[in-house]
Amino acid sequence: xxxxxxxxxxxxxxxxLNYLTKNTPKPLLKVNGIPFIEYLIKNLSRHGIKEIxxxxxxxxxxxxxxxxxxxxxDVKIICIKETKELGTGGAVINAFKKLDKAFYLLNGDTYFDxxxxxxxxxxxxxxxxxxxxxxxxxxxxxxxxxxxxxKLTIKSINNKNKSRYIxxxxxxxxxxxxxxxxxxxxxxxxxxxxxxxxxxxxGFVVKNAQDIFIDIGIxxxxxxxxxxxxxxxxxxxxFFDRDGTINKNLEYVYQKEKIxxxxxxxxxxxxxxxxxxxxxITNQSGIGRxxxxxxxMVKLHNWMNHQLRKKGAHIDDFFYAPYFxxxxxxKFKKNKNLRKPSSGMINLCKKKWSxxxxxxxxxxxxxxxxxxxxxxNYRYFKVNFGExxxxxxxxxxxxxxxx
Numbered sequence: 001x002x003x004x005x006x007x008x009x010x011x012x013x014x015x016x017l018n019y020l021t022k023n024t025p026k027p028l029l030k031v032n033g034i035p036f037i038e039y040l041i042k043n044l045s046r047h048g049i050k051e052i053x054x055x056x057x058x059x060x061x062x063x064x065x066x067x068x069x070x071x072x073x074d075v076k077i078i079c080i081k082e083t084k085e086l087g088t089g090g091a092v093i094n095a096f097k098k099l100d101k102a103f104y105l106l107n108g109d110t111y112f113d114x115x116x117x118x119x120x121x122x123x124x125x126x127x128x129x130x131x132x133x134x135x136x137x138x139x140x141x142x143x144x145x146x147x148x149x150x151k152l153t154i155k156s157i158n159n160k161n162k163s164r165y166i167x168x169x170x171x172x173x174x175x176x177x178x179x180x181x182x183x184x185x186x187x188x189x190x191x192x193x194x195x196x197x198x199x200x201x202x203g204f205v206v207k208n209a210q211d212i213f214i215d216i217g218i219x220x221x222x223x224x225x226x227x228x229x230x231x232x233x234x235x236x237x238x239f240f241d242r243d244g245t246i247n248k249n250l251e252y253v254y255q256k257e258k259i260x261x262x263x264x265x266x267x268x269x270x271x272x273x274x275x276x277x278x279x280x281i282t283n284q285s286g287i288g289r290x291x292x293x294x295x296x297m298v299k300l301h302n303w304m305n306h307q308l309r310k311k312g313a314h315i316d317d318f319f320y321a322p323y324f325x326x327x328x329x330x331k332f333k334k335n336k337n338l339r340k341p342s343s344g345m346i347n348l349c350k351k352k353w354s355x356x357x358x359x360x361x362x363x364x365x366x367x368x369x370x371x372x373x374x375x376x377n378y379r380y381f382k383v384n385f386g387e388x389x390x391x392x393x394x395x396x397x398x399x400x401x402x403x
Contacts, residue, residue, distance in 0.1 A: 002309050003120045003172065004050040005100040008040060010108040011057025011082060011091050016218050025059045026216065027108035028066075031225050036216060037108055038072070039229055044104070045073040046316050047116040048309050053098055054108070055091040056081045089185035092178050099175045107169035111225075113212040113232050114170070115273045119204055121312030123172050124152070128202035129195055130177060132157075133170040135209035141166055143218075145188065147203060154201040157192060165205060168213060235277050236400045237355040239346065239378075240315075241364030242282035246304075248385050249365070252286035254296040256303045268389035270313035275400055277316045277353055281345040283368070288324030288332035297322075317352065319345040341371035359400045363392065 014026035027037035056063040060081035068079040080095045123131045134147045146161035195201045216222040243249040248260035272278050286292055301318040308314050321338035338344035362373040362380045373380035381392050
C-alpha cells in the first residue's frame with residue numbers, strides 16, 4: 001500500500017511547557033531556529049507524502065496564516081481549524097471529507113525517524129483497520145501508554161502493561177474508522193480501545209528506538225530536542241549512479257518501459273533507508289542532445305520512486321546533469337561542473353541535505369563514478385549490472401552503524 005496523505009494533530013495547548021506555549025502552539029515552537037512541525041513536514045516529504053492536513057485548535061489561526069493552502073517542499077498543506085474543542089479523535093472526524101481512504105496520522109509534538117514506506121508496505125489492510133508504530137524505549141517510559149502484542153495484533157494499550165513498547169503517536173488509519181456521528185471523541189480513550197477490542201489493530205515494532213524518537217511535550221525533552229534533531233538529520237549519504245547500477249544501461253533511458261531493475265535493488269535501498277540518505281546522481285546528456293526533455297526525466301524518476309515505495313523503499317532525491325557541449329540548446333552547452341566526474345551534483349545535494357561525509361559512499365558501474373569518489377575522498381563500490389546490490393548495502397550498513 002502506498003500512502004500519499006498525512007494528518008498531523010496540532011490542537012493541544014501544551015500546558016506542561018508552561019510559558020513557552022502561552023502565545024505559540026507547541027508544534028510551532030522553534031528548535032534550532034525552525035518551527036518543530038517543519039521537521040515533521042520535511043520528513044514526510046522525503047517519504048513521498050503529497051498532502052498534509054494540519055488539525056488545529058489552540059491558536060490555530062497561526063497555522064492557518066503560515067501554512068494553509070500553501071506548498072512546502074512540494075507538499076500541499078491544508079489547515080482545518082476547530083471552532084470548539086473536539087479531542088484528538090474528534091479533530092480527525094471533523095476532517096472526514098478531506099481524508100484519503102488510508103492515511104498516516106501523527107502527533108504534532110513528536111518526531112520519530114522511521115521508514116514510513118516500510119510501515120505502509122507491511123500494513124495488512126485486509127485484516128486490520130489501523131497500524132500503530134510501537135517504539136521500544138530503554139528508559140523514561142512511565143508517561144507513555146504501553147503496548148501488549150500478540151505477534152502482529154495489539155491486545156491492549158494502557159499504563160499497567162509491563163511492555164517496553166510504547167504508543168509512539170504514529171499510525172496508519174483507514175478513513176472508515178472515523179465515519180462517526182458524534183464529533184467530540186478522544187482517539188486514545190475511545191476510538192483506539194474499540195479497534196483493539198475487535199482485534200483490528202496491527203502493531204509495527206521499532207526496536208531500540210531511544211535515539212530516533214522524541215516527544216517535546218515536557219520541558220526536559222523540549223530542551224534536548226535541539227541536539228537530538230541536529231544529530232538525527234545528519235546522516236551518511238549513499239550516492240547511486242543510475243544507468244548500469246540501479247537499472248540496466250540501455251542508452252538514453254527516459255521511459256518506464258526501458259527500466260530493467262538490477263538484482264535485489266528494492267531490498268538494497270530499503271536496507272539503507274533507515275540509517276542513510278539515498279540519492280541518485282546521473283549524467284543525462286540525452287537531454288542536451290535533444291533525445292528527451294527534463295520533464296521526461298522527472299516523470300521517470302517519480303515513477304521509479306513509486307515502484308520503490310511499493311516495496312517499502314525510497315530515493316530521497318534525484319540529481320541529473322543534462323549537459324552536452326554540442327547541444328543545440330544553449331543552456332545545456334555548459335557543464336556547470338555538474339557532469340561526473342565533477343562534484344557539482346554532490347555539492348548541490350550538500351546544500352539541500354545534512355550529510356555526514358566521512359561515512360558516505362558512491363556506488364557506480366563506471367570509471368567516472370570511481371574518479372568522482374576518489375576526487376572528493378568518499379568510499380566507493382564499483383559494481384556490474386547483475387551484481388547483488390543487497391550484499392553491498394549490508395556491507396555499507398555495517399560500516400555506517402559502527403560506533
